Amino acid sequence: MKRNALIVDDQPDIRKLILMTMESEDFQLHEADNGVDALRLAQNLRPAVVLLDVMMPGGLDGYQVCEKIKSDEVLKSNTKVILLTARGQRTDVERGQAAGCDAYLVKPFSPIELLDTVDRLVPR
Amino acid sequence: MAVNFHQPSVYALFDAMPAPLLTFAVSGLVTYANPAAKQHPGRPVETMSGNPVIKSLVAAATLGKVKLPYTAKIELADGHRIEGSFMSGPAGLDIAFVGMADTIGAASIGPSPGHMKLQHIMELLRDELTPPMNLLQRQLQTLPSGSGHTGVELAVQALGQRLMRLTDLIEVFGNEVLDLNDRIEPVALMRELCKELSDRADKMGVRLEIIEPKQTLPPIYGNRKLLTRAFHECLENALIHSRKEISTGQQLAVEIRFTLSGEHVLLSVRNRGVSQVKVGGQDGLRLFVAPGGAEAVPRLGLPVLQRIVSLHGGQLRLGSVDEDTVQVLMEFPTGAPMRGQSNLDITQAQRYAKDLAALMSRRKKEKV
Numbered sequence: 425m426k427r428n429a430l431i432v433d434d435q436p437d438i439r440k441l442i443l444m445t446m447e448s449e450d451f452q453l454h455e456a457d458n459g460v461d462a463l464r465l466a467q468n469l470r471p472a473v474v475l476l477d478v479m480m481p482g483g484l485d486g487y488q489v490c491e492k493i494k495s496d497e498v499l500k501s502n503t504k505v506i507l508l509t510a511r512g513q514r515t516d517v518e519r520g521q522a523a524g525c526d527a528y529l530v531k532p533f534s535p536i537e538l539l540d541t542v543d544r545l546v547p548r
Numbered sequence: 549m550a551v552n553f554h555q556p557s558v559y560a561l562f563d564a565m566p567a568p569l570l571t572f573a574v575s576g577l578v579t580y581a582n583p584a585a586k587q588h589p590g591r592p593v594e595t596m597s598g599n600p601v602i603k604s605l606v607a608a609a610t611l612g613k614v615k616l617p618y619t620a621k622i623e624l625a626d627g628h629r630i631e632g633s634f635m636s637g638p639a640g641l642d643i644a645f646v647g648m649a650d651t652i653g654a655a656s657i658g659p660s661p662g663h664m665k666l667q668h669i670m671e672l673l674r675d676e677l678t679p680p681m682n683l684l685q686r687q688l689q690t691l692p693s694g695s696g697h698t699g700v701e702l703a704v705q706a707l708g709q710r711l712m713r714l715t716d717l718i719e720v721f722g723n724e725v726l727d728l729n730d731r732i733e734p735v736a737l738m739r740e741l742c743k744e745l746s747d748r749a750d751k752m753g754v755r756l757e758i759i760e761p762k763q764t765l766p767p768i769y770g771n772r773k774l775l776t777r778a779f780h781e782c783l784e785n786a787l788i789h790s791r792k793e794i795s796t797g798q799q800l801a802v803e804i805r806f807t808l809s810g811e812h813v814l815l816s817v818r819n820r821g822v823s824q825v826k827v828g829g830q831d832g833l834r835l836f837v838a839p840g841g842a843e844a845v846p847r848l849g850l851p852v853l854q855r856i857v858s859l860h861g862g863q864l865r866l867g868s869v870d871e872d873t874v875q876v877l878m879e880f881p882t883g884a885p886m887r888g889q890s891n892l893d894i895t896q897a898q899r900y901a902k903d904l905a906a907l908m909s910r911r912k913k914e915k916v
Contacts, residue, residue, distance in 0.1 A: 481811035481883025485766045532899035535907050
């Protein structure tokens with residue numbers, strides 16, 4: 425049975441690129457375009473990995489979604505979070521770590537880098 | 549800069565130069581001029597020595613705020629102008645100016661526009677105004693206590709605040725690209741500012757009241773310094789107007805409320821006056837766009853506020869609820885700043901295209 429992966433970004437083009445990269449992997453892919461939907465889907469699907477954009481409009485940004493996932497008793501040990509962001513400064517990385525993320529990719533990131541990170545966090 | 553050469557040799561060399569050369573002390577006064585400078589028809593020694601712009605430039609260069617060499621066009625006497633470079637002088641902290649080309653015609657004194665960046669203007673402004681401000685403050689401290697100079701002290705403080713506003717105003721109206729990548733939690737920022745202003749508010753008999761949002765608010769991505777200025781302007785305005793409108797000793801309140809509306813964070817600041825209108829009700833609020841409400845905000849503050857809000861892709865509305873109650877409403881988008889305008893998508897697509905071959909080959913290997 426395929427594991428779930430959740431791709432969260434408010435920009436459809438970025439979601440499409442990540443879907444293209446991940447489609448032949450061993451995952452059932454799901455997507456969300458905002459933090460609130462992402463959290464709801466994460467709680468329902470219990471994905472193995474969440475690829476999560478940081479700067480999202482609306483109710484929750486990526487750091488906040490990450491914090492909520494990592495404070496959820498069910499999700500925190502089974503769901504890995506990879507933050508995707510255009511913000512590569514040290515303070516941003518530290519903010520991501522404080523939110524509990526498992527990895528941090530700075531846009532523009534390479535698809536190979538993305539797959540390697542996913543493989544490292546959730547080996548087949 | 550502080551390297552000392554064998555002075556007589558250096559000046560002999562300068563004397564022989566066909567180009568005008570002058571050196572300036574930190575005070576902006578000419579300390580040396582070669583014969584070419586002395587004989588120049590534009591009389592650079594008289595025109596440039598002690599000139600306030602030259603003085604500020606030399607001071608800024610000495611402090612390392614202006615990078616040398618620094619090219620500038622200087623207007624001299626009788627319509628002459630000279631283009632040249634300011635550079636480190638041959639002795640001590642002196643700054644030298646070497647004229648490269650001179651012409652006759654209209655020109656303005658100071659650096660050529662291409663070299664005078666916004667930052668330099670702000671630095672010059674600060675350099676020009678900070679010393680007299682400090683002097684004034686020092687003079688105030690020497691006054692005997694209880695001599696009723698509190699008013700003067702407040703006036704000096706107000707002047708200092710105007711200066712800060714002015715530099716912020718220049719910054720936000722400039723053409724230089726602003727960094728809008730700070731992650732700002734609006735409620736936390738407002739709490740900090742309320743704490744900062746609490747002493748002053750207490751003295752004025754005004755209570756600053758933050759109504760905590762019911763849901764988790766997303767952050768605003770923008771420029772922390774400028775948003776701090778915008779929130780500060782808003783609170784300052786609310787304080788001033790609360791007290792101006794109500795002259796009794798009655799306790800007044802300024803209500804600060806954050807709400808999330810779709811993809812926007814709304815910040816409303818309202819002075820509730822003594823009538824204590826119902827909190828949070830839709831009580832006939834008539835919002836209108838400035839400049840209709842310009843009287844409600846100090847002249848310098850309003851354009852700063854409007855500009856900062858618009859730089860963040862937001863909207864500013866001012867309104868009055870009733871006779872006692874004035875409301876300022878700011879609406880900020882959440883999510884990535886300048887969404888849809890950045891070329892991030894393009895760079896991300898390019899990065900993918902570049903690695904596509906590697907990705908395909910990886911998949912082939914996996915199939916095998």
